Amino acid sequence: MVTVDIEKCVGCGECEDVCTFGAISVVDEKAVVDQDSCTLCGACVEACPEEALEMSRDDAGLSDSAVSLDAWRGVWVVAEIRNGRYAPVTFELLGKARQLADDLDTDLTAVLMGADVSRHAPELVHRGADRVLVADCPELEAFVDEACAKVLAWLAKEEKPEIILSGATAMGRAFIPQVATMLETGLTADCTGLEISPDGRDLLQTRPAFGGNLLATIICDTRRPQMSTVRPHVLKALEPDSSRTGEIKEVKPPEDLLQGRVKVMESVIEESEGPLLSDSEIVLTAGRGMENEKNISMLEALAHCMDAGLGATRAVTEAGWLPGRFQIGQTGVTVSPKLYMGFGVSGAIQHLVGMQGSDIIVAINKDPDAPIFDVATYGIVADVKEILPVLTKRICQERGIDNV
Numbered sequence: 371m372v373t374v375d376i377e378k379c380v381g382c383g384e385c386e387d388v389c390t391f392g393a394i395s396v397v398d399e400k401a402v403v404d405q406d407s408c409t410l411c412g413a414c415v416e417a418c419p420e421e422a423l424e425m426s427r428d429d430a431g432l433s434d435s436a437v438s439l440d441a442w443r444g445v446w447v448v449a450e451i452r453n454g455r456y457a458p459v460t461f462e463l464l465g466k467a468r469q470l471a472d473d474l475d476t477d478l479t480a481v482l483m484g485a486d487v488s489r490h491a492p493e494l495v496h497r498g499a500d501r502v503l504v505a506d507c508p509e510l511e512a513f514v515d516e517a518c519a520k521v522l523a524w525l526a527k528e529e530k531p532e533i534i535l536s537g538a539t540a541m542g543r544a545f546i547p548q549v550a551t552m553l554e555t556g557l558t559a560d561c562t563g564l565e566i567s568p569d570g571r572d573l574l575q576t577r578p579a580f581g582g583n584l585l586a587t588i589i590c591d592t593r594r595p596q597m598s599t600v601r602p603h604v605l606k607a608l609e610p611d612s613s614r615t616g617e618i619k620e621v622k623p624p625e626d627l628l629q630g631r632v633k634v635m636e637s638v639i640e641e642s643e644g645p646l647l648s649d650s651e652i653v654l655t656a657g658r659g660m661e662n663e664k665n666i667s668m669l670e671a672l673a674h675c676m677d678a679g680l681g682a683t684r685a686v687t688e689a690g691w692l693p694g695r696f697q698i699g700q701t702g703v704t705v706s707p708k709l710y711m712g713f714g715v716s717g718a719i720q721h722l723v724g725m726q727g728s729d730i731i732v733a734i735n736k737d738p739d740a741p742i743f744d745v746a747t748y749g750i751v752a753d754v755k756e757i758l759p760v761l762t763k764r765i766c767q768e769r770g771i772d773n774v
């Protein structure tokens with residue numbers, strides 16, 4: 371904790387200015403520390419010109435999260451909800467977390483934060499949770515990372531889960547690292563695989579590393595909770611089971627945790643044409659083998675016939691043949707459609723991590739040794755320019771659709 375030597379403190383406010391967590395303020399010309407908000411970053415101690423601040427950690431340098439690993443039990447999933455709808459990754463995380471909790475012989479808890487969200491809690495039980503902790507507060511109507519981080523960290527300190535999982539979405543990426551800092555524990559971002567170690571309770575967190583050229587498995591064996599974010603569409607959700615029952619518990623976060631420095635003035639929902647690529651059941655992907663921008667129209671014609679979404683490799687988006695939002699892979703979106711078809715895609719690892727969860731993979735490439743054939747369910751060795759018009763004509767005929 372950070373303590374103030376009242377004799378030395380002159381109330382200059384230097385500490386208040388450098389504290390980005392709002393954990394220190396000057397009251398009656400003396401610094402006052404809010405220990406709950408303090409993350410022990412030490413910025414105030416360094417900034418104090420009077421050396422009036424001192425930082426000490428419990429248990430010879432170990433925080434609460436490292437004192438006793440056995441005190442931390444249970445698996446948590448942070449539910450993501452906006453406008454009354456869950457982000458699909460919430461159900462995907464619950465599916466995996468159910469397996470992890472069963473392996474650990476412990477409970478699975480979903481944490482639901484927002485305004486007017488309580489009525490959506492049972493759906494989380496239907497999707498695998500044993501228990502739902504609901505922080506239903508008007509202050510949480512608009513997403514503000516600071517408030518969500520403080521509420522989740524407060525709950526975790528109270529209840530001590532051993533694992534916390536969240537989506538690697540814009541929201542998860544914004545506030546989960548803050549929670550890990552507040553809890554003084556590790557966080558593995560963008561995981562693609564999660565398992566429990568066979569010889570204990572450590573979470574094996576797998577994610578691409580070194581530009582996706584290898585998969586690293588990371589453990590956090592001296593701290594709790596173990597925290598991971600997982601990309602959407604990597605894990606499989608369980609089918610909803612409305613006969614499942616569980617505990618739904620309302621929690622009331624302290625008022626000061628809900629107050630922050632950010633006020634949301636307006637939210638604007640971006641209009642987009644057609645379904646999201648990540649939601650498409652069929653994805654047709656253009657690779658550099660499409661050869662030029664003009665040839666992309668051949669793929670668009672097939673996508674029209676098949677009611678498919680269009681994807682691209684980075685080679686294609688970098689060439690400007692399709693916009694960046696079409697990019698699939700490590701630095702693009704992750705897809706797991708029923709059918710993925712790659713046209714002139716070589717199968718680089720950075721691309722594979724974004725599509726290898728697809729049910730059926732069809733690869734069309736003129737090089738029989740292209741690595742994409744190693745992951746393909748069906749492979750066609752052919753020139754895309756020859757096969758695309760034939761495929762489009764045949765599929766349009768079968769489906770009774772005009773070929774555009």
Ligand SMILES: Cc1cc2nc3c(=O)[nH]c(=O)nc-3n(C[C@H](O)[C@H](O)[C@H](O)COP(=O)(O)OP(=O)(O)OC[C@H]3O[C@@H](n4cnc5c(N)ncnc54)[C@H](O)[C@@H]3O)c2cc1C
Pocket residue numbers: 581582656657658659660661682683684685686697698699700701702713714715716717718719720721724734735736737740752753754755
């Ligand atoms: C840090 C990092 C992040 C990255 N992130 C991503 C990412 O998110 N997504 C991504 O896709 N890539 C990513 N990349 C790039 C990746 O490494 C590859 O360079 C890229 O995926 C290659 O795209 P491609 O398969 O279209 O092109 P190429 O590798 O050039 O392959 C083209 C293929 O087309 C075939 N071909 C050529 N002409 C024809 C034809 N007429 N008919 C049929 N086949 C033909 C060739 O045989 C070849 O196999 C990343 C790279 C790095 C370093």
